[in-house]
Structure formats: C-alpha cells, structure tokens
Amino acid sequence: MAKTVSPASSRRIVIVTDAWRPQINGVVRTLESTGKVLREWGHSVDYLTPEEFWTVPVPTYPEIRLSLASRRAVFHRLAHARAHHIHIATEGPLGLLARRYCLERGKAFSTSFHTRFPEYLSARLPVPQDWGYGYLRWFHDPAANTLVPTPSLRDDLLNRGFSHLRLWGRGVDMERFKPGRSDVFAHLQGPKLLHVGRVAAEKNIEAFLSLDVPGTKIVVGDGPDRARLEKLYPEAVFCGYRHGEDLVDAYRGADVLVFPSRTDTFGNVITEALACGTPVAAYPVTGPKDILTDGRAGVVHQDLAVAVRRALMLTRSDASAHAENFTWAASARQFLDGLVPATSRVAGMAAAI
Template identity: 75%
Template structure:
C-alpha cells in the first residue's frame, strides 16, 4: 500500500520488554524506527521496563523482566490515547498490553524479533514446540504480526502462525560508512570481526574455531566471554563498543563473520555492509535474506569457505548492497501494517 508518511500525524504506542540498558537488535531497531517516525511528525511513545523494578532472567541476567501491575499498565495505555498500538515483545509488559487490548476491544499489531523457543531449549529441558505454542497464543489475536524476513515468515507459517506481514530493517548509512582502517593495526591481517553478544545462542565458538589465517576480534560481551577468552587466547576480546568506535571497528575489519544460526535478521550484517565490509555467514534466516548479492558476502555451511571467499570481495560492492537497507523504507512498512486501535475486530473478543 502506498502511503504518505507525513500525511497526518499519528499517535503510536510501542510496548516493549526489551529496552536500555540492553544492547541488542530489538532495542536498536525500535530506537531507529521511532527516530524515523518522529522525523515525519508522528508522536511515538514507549511503554518499557525503564520506570519499573525488574528481576534478571535465570541463566540470562542481562535480560530483566518488569515487576509491574495490571492497573499501572492499563492506566498508562489509556492515558496515551494512541491511534495505533504495537506490542513488540512477549514478556510481562507485552502480556499486560495484550490483555488491555483484548479487554478493551482494541486492535493491535505485534512483531516477532527473537527465537525464544530455541534459546529456552538450549538452557532448559523445554521442548521447542511448547514455547512455540505460547508464542502462537500470544500473537494470534493481533491484526498483524510483523516479521523481518521472508525466510522467517515461512518458518513461522510452518509452526502454524498466521496473519504475518513483512517489516524489514534499515541501517544508518551515515554512521556506518566506508573509510580508512584505524583499529587493530597491531594485529596480523586479515582482520576477522565478530560483533554481538558473547553467548551460546550466537554460536561464537564457530567463529573462534575457524582454521583460517588472520586475527580474530570479538566486539561484545556476555555470559560466555570469560571461558571463551581462556579457551582462545589468540583472539582479541574488546568488549562492547559504541558510536564512532563501533563504526571504526567495522571499517577496520576485512571480513565480518556472522556465525549465528538463530537470529531472525542480523543488524550486524547490514551494519557491516554499510561500512563496506564483506560478510561471511551460514545460509540461514537473516543472512540468506540480506546477502542477496554474492559480490557483497558469502553464505555457506562451511564457514571457513565463506570467510576465504569473502576476503576476495570488493568493499564497494558490500557498500552498494548495504545502501539498499534504509530506515525510511523500514518505517514505511511498519506504518502500512498498523491498524487503528479503534478498529472493531470481533475475533479479538473471543481470544484468550
């Protein structure tokens, strides 16, 4: 649907359990989306864990769950008088926002960002299908569930999800841009870079175990960092980087390696491409949707083969592909999927 993003100002409420100080793709996506929407004159408000007491998720302390009452959430949502309600996550805030909409017969949309079934089964003896059952129940009353890639849409359809619509991602091409190499100059080349959480579900070990020439650099932190540093003393772990330091790290790498098999998109991939750095990844959801031009990156079940090939690619071609991902295009897709909160959907009143 063709829409003029600035035709009329909308009040949009986004509910998310993922928020600062977390550093992840969900938070970056929502912040970038809001900035684009506000630049068009829309009023975007957030219901986040920020004002509430939180507790850490067992085995995953970086993620914290809000301790919040039904009364508080319902009062906040009523006070916003939002034209559109979007529930981004399936945690405590998302659950209460969903309940508010169903009890008030408010139409809403949701989005699918994270493979919690796979993450949960890696830590706990919980069958993936049990978790997918919960997620189906959560998203089913939504007028639309937004997904970042066509591959993920097909996967969720196979798990019996419905009313799925595409909401792609963008990248800040001014912040992440080609330029001279200014970091890692004391390390032997080529420079192979991983950016992201250092945790089991990110499959960082597959990167560190690669038998390829060069230096391996890990930007990020997480529960697996300490033991991976001990197991791989030749790799350099630099922790989280932000702003210009992160952009410089991308520019200073010869290849960005994305070893995850469980991400739903992979903002790291588009940030690398925008920086003019080719990417090596497995042919899974996210990378195979982004790396559609083999001149910009390589997907292969043999990650070492992907790295070696990507080292031969031109940085100009990586940048050209990265320029295709914009936050304006992403925000337009988001706007087109929203529904008026006042839309009366009879099936919503029958959902649990």
C-alpha cells in the same frame, strides 16, 4: 485488510517493548531507529518500556531485566495514552499485559516477531522448541498483523501455524556507518576476522572461534559466555562492547565480518558492517540469506570456513553499495503499513485471552 497510515497524517503510536536500554541488541536498535523516522514525519511515538517499572534480572543473563509492572499500572498507562495505534513488540511481561488490555477493551493491535526465543531457551534448558512456538502462536494469534523482518522467517512461521504475517524490514544509518580508514586493528596479524554481538550460547560464537582459517579472530561484545570462551580461545581478541565511532572503527578495521548465528531473525550487524565496506561470511539461514542476496557483498555457505575464505576475496566498495538497499525510511514505511486503528474491535477476544 488493514488500513495504511500516511507519513503526512500525524498519528499517536504506542510501542510496548520489554527490550529496552541499557540492552544493546537489534530489537532496541530497530525500535529506536523506527521511532526516530516516524517522529521526523510528524508522528507521536510513545514507548512503554521497563524503564517505568521495578525490574528483576533474568537468571544467568543479568543484562536483560523483566518488568514487575502491575495490570493496573499498564492499563492506566495505555488508557491515558489515547493512542491511534498500539504495537506490541515483545512477548514478555509488558507485552502480555498490553495484549490483555487490548483484548479486554476490544482494541485491535499489531505485534512483531523479533527473536527466536524457543531456540534461545533450548540452548540453555531442556525445553522442547515446540512448547516455545506454541506459546508464541498463542501470543501473536489475536493480533491484526504480526510484523516479521524477512521473507524466509515469514515462510518459516507460516509453516509453524502463524498467521496475519507482514514484512517489516530493517535499515542501516548510512550517515553513521560508512566506509573510511581505521587503524584500530593495525597491530594484529591479518586477515582480521570480526564478530560483533552478544557473547552468548545462542550466537554460536564457537563456530567462529574454532575455524581453521588464517588471521586474527576479534570479538566485539560481551555476555554470559565471554569468560568461558576467553579461556578456551586465548588467541582470540575480546574487546568488550564498542559504541559510536569506536564500533564504526571496528567494522572498518576488519577484513570480514563473520556471522555464525543460526537463530537470528535478521542480523543488524550485517548491514552495519556492509555499510562500512566490510564483506560478510555467514551460514545460509534466516537473516544472512535474506540480506546477502548479492554475492559481491557477502558469502553464505554451510561450511563457514569456505564462506570466510570467499568473502576475503570480495571488494569493500561492493559491500557498501549493497548496504544502500537497506534504509530506515523504507523500514518505517513498512511499519506504518502494518499498524491498525486501535479503535477497531478484535474478533475472538474471549478465546484469545
């Protein structure tokens, strides 16, 4: 059984991630928010990211860049970090090299499952999802612990043959995301229905834009599908990315956040919207059904239009009250509990490489 780490006991932690700034997504937000809390507790958190290496853009998705790091560079970097704990957050080039370093040097490590890449890939290319999950099982299998954000995702991955799964929930910054007045969408016809996130195929945004419901549909975010969707749905308002107080104002100015994705593993924008007092409408899938456990905060339904209509009847105070159940301190505690000493040897190293 993995040892736990006390917040009061300073540790050197290396987090390896292929997802990093300038990307704007839940993975980056989660890693930054967790690291902030850990540093406040006195731990040393070192991120090994694509910022340190040459990168190339992913075809059709230029905002995501893949590292061209060498084995020698990554091995040297990790060896000199002298980390008490190594956590591999992603399954890309840096994650693969860090995994190989740990296995060759006999160091135990943890991983985390953030993204359903098999579904994302099959949304673009004719690649069977089983192939993608086969790779992900291979990648995570030698980890002492694989951290997952929700109980429903844990159950799904167990059914797919994954093992050593532990919960690592998410939080929301209640100091930043909080109820308040906003006139940002006052000029638009109500009710104001908001979507926040990447404008990409895997987000299923057309399920939102095609809804036969009254009001104005607003999309905050950008991505490869934006130009196509703007032409198909000229009545919708596309705002591009919003940051800081502009993003908070967008949440506050909406009557409902509509979350049409069926492939997200959590959905940080859900807790952000709730914290601002905005009820949520979503499908009953992993992420939404784990977060929206109180029907006074949001509605999950197989018919998204039904979910929207019912969510419009909810109160903003109930939504913001439910968000208080999600703190980054609790999330960081679970992350620490899932770490393992890097000095431990990994069983079955040769077979895993």
